[in-house]
Amino acid sequence: MVWSWIPQNIGQIGQLTLQNAYLGIVSAMLGLGISVPLGIICVRWRLLYPPVLSIASAIYAIPSLALFVVLIAFTGLSDATVIIPLTLFSLCVLVPNVVDGLRSVPEPVRQAATAMGFGPLRRLAQVELPVAIPVIIAGLRVATVSSISLASLGQLIGVSSLGYFFIDGLQRDFPTEVYAGIAMVIVLALAADLLLIVIRRMLTPWQRRRAEPMPPAVLTPAPADRDLAGVS
């Protein structure tokens, strides 16, 4: 480790960290924006859920670099070329979490809401989505961390991110740079995760005195299992 490299390059480290954060967080947010309506549709029309999940899993299986390369033809070397694949990848985690979150609303709660005179949309907005927030945010945490990590690969097609330090460090045979890049990706991921925990606590004051729920999401859900869960 050449510690002195770090203060000398602090400006670049900061700039690439911000750029990497931007790519990762925007992707996860866009993923959430797509997953919430998609998840609602999959809960309402349950037969749609298995094919939606299969497609999301299939997309997730595409190597990210390959998808970047394909997209260059359409979006060039812009941020969109990284953000679009990362958004699509995040669906694989987020859609199941939105669906599970909505399904986690206890049946008596749903029934009581209907019987109180909530129409379907109001019930969704005022009862079901709020109650599903902990599960949805658990998925968002995984999606965000994974997007931040994957965003560094954008450097391979020239979209700047912390990946620059990996490539540059490798080419110059200068490990300090690689380590600094890895450390910043981890710091960034942890910071984003912490931020989401804080947001969840603010949005779900009713859960404050309970034990932390375990995030039910896994990074790579097994498509076969999910399909069965969707049909049953």
Next chain:
Amino acid sequence: MITFENVTKRYADGTVAVDGLSLEVPQGKTVVLVGPSGCGKTTSLRMINRLVEPTDGRILLDGQDVLAGNPSALRRGIGYVIQHTGLFPHRTIEDNIATVPLLNGWKKAKARGRAHELMDLVGLDRGMASRYPHQLSGGQQQRVGVARALAADPPVLLMDEPFSAVDPIVRASLQDELLRLQADLRKTVVFVTHDIEEAIKVGDLVAVFRPGGRLVQLDTPERLLGYPADEYVEDFVGFDRGIRRLSFFDAVGLDLDLTAVLPQETMAADATQVAKGIGEPWVLVVDSQRYPLGWLALADLEAAPELATLADLALIGFGHTFRPDTDSLRAALDATVLSRTGRAVGVDSAGHVVGVTTYERMRSAIQSAEEAAAERHSGWQG
């Protein structure tokens, strides 16, 4: 008033949940639908607020077919309480209770004010207003459920096994609370339970269902206990129905004896004379205010020293008392059975003795109450 007109619910797989139900729930009365699981009682209830829609027949709410209008508007005029409360976990107690007023477009402050009134009404401490449902006990959550159902002051209240998930002591207090509320509010209540005791306690009328969704008997609790329509109802009503029915007969008609009630200043010799004269083996000793002190056996009176008063002699505890003006014959009989002397002490609201029972007096009171009920029953049938 709620009217079921030949209502049937048949599911796509051919299962008949409710079979040709005709039933009237009078304004301001509580009708309990009772029966084993799968008898269609809950389905019948849910058809009133359209959580389930009937296959055949009509349900009228004050003459209007419930299927006619908008379901959400219908439901906001019908309170709904369920077993697992269905409280919104993400809303505070006050906001849970304020749900329907808020849906009806009330301002938040006004709706919360109403929620606080209802917390008082159902016996919840206002300090709980900003807590969340999971921080409350089961019994408290159920009170919140009742308050939420009543918040918009709906004329109709549907209760689906509302007290089944709480322990027996809490259940009894919730039932008492419901009776107290209902005495003031006079809602039209449809109450579903599988517990016949609960049905008899809370219902003005009880509708007994059998599996397959058929109504077997609709009657007052007293008539259900006295005149079960068939063997099924008799089995369902269960053990001890003769004794339980006495709960519905007032003790006020009981002919109480006062001749064997003597003040403690009475000389033992005089008391012996009195007891022998009326052929009573026991006398009840009272103080100058006519509060009961205890029983004395005739044998002890005869063995008492000369010049002794009743106050000088050892008494046997008078046991449980009953109130002839408010209690039932069942309470009077119970006190009589529990007493070591086979006699129970009737008292007024201040605890003064108004007389004592004997088995013989109980027997004739029960007999005349049953004869009167039989007369009402035959009149009602004709």
